[in-house]
Amino acid sequence: MATAVTRNILFMPGRLYKDPTDLSAAAPYGGTALGTTRNMQFRFNAEYKTVTAEEWGNQVVEIVYGGMSPVLGATLRQFDSAALGAVFLDMETGDPSGETVINIRADSDRAGTRMSTLSMKLLFVPRASVRQPSILLRDALPVVAEDAAIALAMHEEVGINVVWHARPDTSEDVAVIGRLVDLSL
Numbered sequence: 428m429a430t431a432v433t434r435n436i437l438f439m440p441g442r443l444y445k446d447p448t449d450l451s452a453a454a455p456y457g458g459t460a461l462g463t464t465r466n467m468q469f470r471f472n473a474e475y476k477t478v479t480a481e482e483w484g485n486q487v488v489e490i491v492y493g494g495m496s497p498v499l500g501a502t503l504r505q506f507d508s509a510a511l512g513a514v515f516l517d518m519e520t521g522d523p524s525g526e527t528v529i530n531i532r533a534d535s536d537r538a539g540t541r542m543s544t545l546s547m548k549l550l551f552v553p554r555a556s557v558r559q560p561s562i563l564l565r566d567a568l569p570v571v572a573e574d575a576a577i578a579l580a581m582h583e584e585v586g587i588n589v590v591w592h593a594r595p596d597t598s599e600d601v602a603v604i605g606r607l608v609d610l611s612l
Contacts, residue, residue: 441467441553441561443501445513450610453553456550462507465586467551469562469604483484490491495604497593499564500572503587513547514569514589516540527531549591552607565600567591 443464448457454602474493479485502529508527530536549567553559566590572588593602603610 436490437559439553439555439559440555441551443467443499443510444550444552445509447548447550447563447612450519450550450607450612454552456552458548458550459509459513461503461513462502462510463504464510465504466588467499467501469499469551470497472498497564498590499551499562499567499593500588500590502588504584504586506585511587513545514571514587516542516545542570545569547591548612556607558606560604561610563603563610563612564591564593565596565598565602566594568594 442454443461444455444458445461446458447455447589450456454460473495476491476493477487478489478491480488503514508520509516511529513527513528516536517532519528519530520526521528545568547567547569549564552561553561569589569591572590575588577585577587595601
């Protein structure tokens with residue numbers, strides 16, 4: 428076991444990329460950069476079931492692994508067309524501004540619309556990618572977080588909270604965490 432060294436504590440700011448195709452290439456790795464983000468967080472969402480023994484006063488005698496449903500969440504800090512298009516169902520380019528417009532509609536974006544239409548590979552790469560781990564979600568489904576809001580105030584930074592749910596790809600792989608050079612698509 429290695430000796431604990433405080434200089435090895437990780438701080439991992441980084442960037443998100445949609446649908447990378449070549450991890451040996453420079454950023455955006457053959458994919459699309461998803462703007463500027465903050466508050467990125469990967470959650471394992473692991474489930475375990477305890478088995479207790481009544482004859483021993485309900486002591487835990489076994490723990491059964493119940494699977495993981497990883498998610499990666501972030502706050503979008505700008506109205507980046509690639510980032511918004513990776514999350515919202517109905518986008519268009521404004522005329523005459525040329526800027527991104529988010530449409531919230533009751534006809535085409537009805538309740539029950541499958542978010543798999545926006546399915547993607549999602550790659551997180553830390554700034555220090557040589558010595559810190561990257562995260563690849565093999566098939567990620569995006570959602571606007573339930574608490575998502577746009578701050579409409581002078582001293583508040585705009586941010587839209589989004590979450591990507593990892594699901595198995597066609598090879599039943601869900602996610603991988605490791606050095607970028609060790610990952611494969």
